Amino acid sequence: MHKPASQILSALRGASLLLFRSACPVVGGQAVMEGIMMRHGGGYALATRHPEGEIVVERFPWFSLTGHPLLKKPFLRGFPVLLETLVNGIKALNRSAIVQTDAEEAPASGWQLMLTLLLALFMAVLLFVAAPHGLSLLMQWLGVGGGVEGLTFHLWDGFYKCCIFMGYIWAISLVPDIRRVFQYHGAEHKTIHAFEAGGIVDVAAAAGMSRLHPRCGTTFLLFVICISIILHAVLVPALLYVYTPQGSIAKHALTIAFKLLLVIPISALAYELIRHAARLSDGFWASVLRTPGLVLQRLTTAEPDAAQLEVALAALREALGEETAGRDIRTAEYIVASVERP
Template sequence: MNILKKIILFISKQYTSIGGQAVIEGVMMRSPNAFVVAVRKPDGKIRLRRDQWYGLSQKFPFMKKPFLRGVIMLLEAMANGIVSLNYSANIAMDEEQKEKALKKGKTEEEYEAEKKKAEKIDWATFFTIATSLAFGMGLFVFVPHAATEGLNQVFTLNWNLDGFMFHFVDGVIKACIFILYIWIIGFIPDIRRVFQYHGAEHKSISTFEAGEELIVENARKYPTLHPRCGTSFIFFVLFISIIIFSVLFTVITVGEGLPTIPKHIVAVLVKIACMFPVAGIAYEIIKFAGKNAGNPLCKALSFPGMMLQKLTTKEPDDTQLEIALASIKAVLFLEEKYKLKETDKKVLTLEEIDIENLAAIENTNTSLKDFLE
């Protein structure tokens, strides 16, 4: 790493604005203006899905406002994640799915059309997001609340709905359910491979942030953990929700005059409504911690989320590292070649290419200073 890059890192104490997500046999990577999914095909080649990225905040600048931007980021990440997962599943299992479709009487053209449709953000995507949110809210909002009230009734603990203790215990149960859920699914072989790609994604980003060449040999040495991770974000959401709900319900009266069950239903609905503001607050905290990584307080704030990542990341092998590095290299290539930072027009259309290996992607002159948050 040259002296200039070291100075930039030291002064800014920031991380790159490039982020990603592990998918099935691949990694999605998104820069401020480019979007790439790299997937290992069954024949060993790397499939790259490359496109220009237009976020909602680019179209509507007011969405960049603090606290609101976190909510927008969460929704965009979910939409991109679903599209990327659908795409990676299609590539990783293409031959098998194609064979099944043909046996059912579909033509190759019909199969390809259906595959392309599944990779687009449409109403089906939003339905999937809504379903995922409903499942998440049910598991991490309704179930902990119901479990807390169950404990309250069984052991006659006299926890009031407008008291601190009820919502504190609710939050602790919520955190335990989340950790247990992640721990259990980590034993599923396919999920474990996704967790390996998650680790590879972090290693590739750390390699870029260190100013090193994006090759497997350089990426190996970096940890699978990273401060700006979705797992850390979820931890902050859980932690902040415990604080906010424990205080909020002591100062406001929820469902006054209602019978017990409707009163609890109203309380759950209030919690669900508050989750997006909570996500906005969590985003600002994790962004602040990222910008001030050397600060002891920020290190302390980041530590629990980093430890939680030990459940959601696993050590990748070299082939998985190659995929993650291909994804970030492709993003950097698009940013530089098409000068995406300098235009507000659509200059790149969605394209898919197959490459033999990481070396097939052209190196760029871009560096961390071009993508500091």
């Protein structure tokens, strides 16, 4: 089963794969253990390859935090969408692990899900907030960086944040199970490319598509990191200019706490930016916003095989349900179809 940090990365990767074309229903996706989750509307389909070879397809309701109209407004919806995507992504990952181990299904209780989410968030904070901050303090101690009130501290912080992020992705890509997840990530992208293109959607059509998708949640992660570097460099010194607590420990504790609070506006800005980038017509600014994410996807995706594409097609067909009318989406036989799970 995935470690919490891998769960949060996988869930975030799927956060923003949205199709903004009027000809296509809105679909979001995420790779899981030996399978793919596809979301459409108020539910999502989870297709996994059973160890015996069959494809198991199930449908689940989508847990949402944006039921109130106010939380659907621009610049207010980003953080709730991030949280609900993490919750649903972890649920899908856990369910896919149950299918792979053929274990007795024991639905996760609310406190178990909350504990998993909190542990995943703790690992993310440790890796991408606390560790870069501590390494920037080391640079200050070595005399090659300034204090937290200055720009150089936050430049080092941003540098280490990017290094940890890229190093983490590279390191987990060496794990065979994660490499398989990256192949399913590529299958998800190829299948949605084929669906967007129109016509028959089958293994042959999907195989000919690119495994890189401009609306992948990987771009969302890059936006979060870039925006955090800018806001931390501007707002942290501004905060310390207004109020600086006595003592070095208190000052750095305040700084880290402030960075954690900034996750809310940073995720909101990143969400709106990726939606804007998705709607842009091809051109200079579209390339500027999309290219870094496409380059990073060369690490987070891998070429899938035909069997993995079959799983992606089954997930897409089940997610769309009645909206597949008029579209020829050809899938392999699977053993559980349209099973509604609470």
